[in-house]
Amino acid sequence: MPEPAQPRDPGLVDVPKPVEPEPLSLDRLPDPSRGEVDATRSSPTRLVWRQPDGSFAAELTDAPKWFQAEDGDWSEIDVSLQPVKERPGWFATTAGEWSARFGPITPDGGGVEVVEPGGELIAWRPAERPKEIQPEVAKDGLSVTYREAWPGVDLVYRLSTVGVREEMVIAAPEFVRDFSLDVDRPIVRDLDAERVADSLEGAPEARKAVDRFKFEGLDSVHLGAPIVADGKGAEPLEAPVVSRVERFGSLSRWVVGVDAKWAASQPSDAYPLVLDPDLTIGPLEAS
Numbered sequence: 001m002p003e004p005a006q007p008r009d010p011g012l013v014d015v016p017k018p019v020e021p022e023p024l025s026l027d028r029l030p031d032p033s034r035g036e037v038d039a040t041r042s043s044p045t046r047l048v049w050r051q052p053d054g055s056f057a058a059e060l061t062d063a064p065k066w067f068q069a070e071d072g073d074w075s076e077i078d079v080s081l082q083p084v085k086e087r088p089g090w091f092a093t094t095a096g097e098w099s100a101r102f103g104p105i106t107p108d109g110g111g112v113e114v115v116e117p118g119g120e121l122i123a124w125r126p127a128e129r130p131k132e133i134q135p136e137v138a139k140d141g142l143s144v145t146y147r148e149a150w151p152g153v154d155l156v157y158r159l160s161t162v163g164v165r166e167e168m169v170i171a172a173p174e175f176v177r178d179f180s181l182d183v184d185r186p187i188v189r190d191l192d193a194e195r196v197a198d199s200l201e202g203a204p205e206a207r208k209a210v211d212r213f214k215f216e217g218l219d220s221v222h223l224g225a226p227i228v229a230d231g232k233g234a235e236p237l238e239a240p241v242v243s244r245v246e247r248f249g250s251l252s253r254w255v256v257g258v259d260a261k262w263a264a265s266q267p268s269d270a271y272p273l274v275l276d277p278d279l280t281i282g283p284l285e286a287s
Contacts, residue, residue: 080141163281178257224278
């Protein structure tokens with residue numbers, strides 16, 4: 001017969017053998033592309049996915065990083081410019097809720113096209129087009145330059161996941177002027193944007209007073225008060241600026257600029273001056 005089991009001393013406790021954690025490996029860090037993405041919990045700044053054990057993980061960002069495609073899947077935004085096969089000389093952003101395209105500026109048209117998040121097309125170009133100007137795309141694909149769009153002034157576009165930044169880079173005081181852009185849509189006053197500007201604390205009163213505009217029928221693209229900075233990229237200068245719109249039926253001419261007397265008073269090392277018309281794609285927030 002087997003020996004009867006000995007009664008266990010209630011004072012004894014099993015101590016589990018310590019297990020050393022596996023060393024951290026960068027090859028095994030969580031990857032947002034793995035696992036099933038939860039489309040309902042994800043957003044442009046938050047990607048949520050299911051892990052193998054059934055729990056959920058998330059990656060959060062300060063700026064938009066993902067967009068939801070027409071099929072409902074969330075993908076990473078890619079605003080780098082690639083050649084457009086069907087349109088020689090044109091370049092377009094790769095993937096996102098909105099897209100931008102840049103082509104040659106010619107006496108007959110061309111220029112910049114933006115398809116906003118709702119699918120509407122907006123196109124514009126310098127009003128004065130005496131010659132053809134080719135877009136020069138940077139090596140990283142995140143900016144494009146039109147050299148001498150106006151005498152002594154380069155027109156530059158910088159791309160990020162939050163939109164397109166437009167800059168007039170002015171080489172010297174004698175080239176300061178008002179810059180006119182022909183737009184293929186009617187532009188109207190943006191009263192909501194003006195109310196947001198009035199609510200901002202610390203903003204110069206002169207900047208608050210500048211008219212804001214938007215494209216008629218669209219709330220996803222805003223034309224704010226122009227911003228002026230020096231060539232060192234320092235804080236915006238408190239410069240008197242110009243922003244106005246002239247209507248021609250279904251077309252508009254958007255005019256932006258900086259006061260010539262003010263520009264002439266700036267030291268030579270402030271140049272090139274950078275005039276940013278403050279083009280915004282997406283919702284406005286008071287911050």
